[in-house]
Amino acid sequence: MDEEMMALHKNDTWELTELPKGKKLSGVDGSLQSNTRQTDQWTAANLNWPLKQFDVKNAFLHGHLKEEVYMDFPPGYNAGRKTRRSGKVIALIIYVDDMIIMGDDSEEMMKLEKSLAAEFKMKNLGDLKYFLGVEVARLSRGIFLSQRKYVLDLLKEIGMLGCKPVDTPITEKHYLGIYPYQEPVDKGIYQRLVGRLIYLSHTRPDIAYAVSVVSQFMHSPSVDHMAAVMRILAYLKSAPRKGILYEHHGHMRIEGFTDADWAGDVTDWAGDVLIGGNLVTWRSKKHNVVSRSSAEAEYRGMAHGVCEILWLRKLLWGLGCTQKEAMKLYCDNKSAREKN
Template sequence: MDPPLGCNLSSESKHYVCKLKKSLYGLKQSPIAWFGRLTKSMRAFGYKQSDDPDERKALQEYLSKEFEMKDLGTLKYFLGIEVSRSQQGIFLSQRKYVMDLLTETGMLGCKPVNTPMKENHKLGECTDHKPTNKEQYQRLVGRLIYLSHTRLGIAYVVSVVSQFMHSPSEVHRDAVNRILKYLKSTPGKGLMYSKQGHLDVIGYTDADWARSQTDRQSTSCYFTFVGGNLVTWHSKKQNVVARSSAEAEYRGMAHGVCELLWIKHVLTKLGFKPKKPMKLYCDNIAAINIAHNPVQHDRTKHVEVDRHFIKERLEDKTLQFPFVKSEDQLVDI
């Protein structure tokens, strides 16, 4: 850090540095530093994770002595996410965030569309296309990435347009504008969390084989439910080229298995360990057969590590892989 204005340093101290006593906004380390400090303080008070009202009140009183803080009451708005409560449950949305985004980009008066991306899109890197403003494109896609915290429906399309951040063209900007037109038609959509009477863990996984026009890599998608409520979702291009749709689906299953195991670990820490095998739905019979019969060498030699990883989860009864029809595949891209 440079010395602040008005700080006169002598010749002997010209090589001194400033000691940072606070976490600054904008630094990647600041959330980590704050959470580490908070965790240390809570553990010093003898706490483990819980949800008890009396204990929560005692914690607030303790933290108010440890930090400068005050009770703002029931959560209604936090970092662009709106929280609404009713007898049916808790609803999360980013409606104001969407409307502000449309206003800032001049798309508030645009004609809405029903889908965030054209079906069977052919987006790729094209050197003959007219380039667009790189900084504006990156800033806009970054805001869409944050919006996907409550908008599962745009997760895949945002992952696609984010692949061209380094060299966007007018074609890519048109694809982003279509996402904005879709948001215009659905500004208030979000996530509803309600009590379903159970804590069953269920996941859906799918893969879009060789979709990328640039390198022919596939895209994996999954999302998971806990107690009938959507809790996590993900869409990402695979690291290697899959030689068949079964291989792409199998790699996608491995990502879904990792997510379910993480959820099981979190629930166990909270005292709600799943009592029956978790289900991961897949619409590819070949991938399911490979999971149950890994001897099919020709099909499995390219996914050797994933094969053993999934095999162990099946043998210890942690997971099941039921088949779901493509028309009932909720995570279908």
């Protein structure tokens, strides 16, 4: 869209102005791409002519108009639009009826709050402390996120507040799988427990691997699978206050890490991304194809990692954070690194 807008400016197609009184905006969709003409490939094949493709930007706007037409930018696109304060960002985060406002302009934040209060009945809860089961604490070192209450409520609900804690969320060699003659357990109870553990993984990356293992047996859980879930809960009992600390390191560098055989499982690939030295995303996923070599598997994992960091860079750009340094992606496979 930026390229299309630059072409419009270059051709002096229109000028940016305020909508005059009495004038109406003409409808326009978010697509600025023009169609290309189709070439007769049969002729080219028979005559051995070369085939070359071009794209004329804004071809449909090269005609002359006799009347004035006023159009607005597509939703979310503000190129060239003048704002009262440049460089200021206010973000409004909404989940059903819960809202968070953040930004770098306290005056504008107050104006936004007043505008919302004029339209909806709202209650100002002050500084953010609790949101969707996540506890937020602002410390001298940064912002600490945890789900302590969520953990304790879960343990109390299933009667494990007095259980004996363990040091690890899963045994080193668990050999969990689907085997014949295994003893089944209640599927509904198992799925609800694993679902709550998946949500808990948002602030507890230390249980991410164990939760990813037990979540693979949602369709046919057994006694062994339930025992693995109980071990995760016993591990949470040992440290319910653990969470993630986001510190200010003086930079906003994006760094990604990928591994095609995470935790020794050749069917999984995993990746995580750090922004400003803080962990922001982490996940693992089954390989959807069979690779012919470990290097190829690593390349596939790296491709997913590149998509992740590009998406995060775009998100930061929307929040007014421009990346001044090149993003980095790390991979632990020697052959994949040497072939880059």
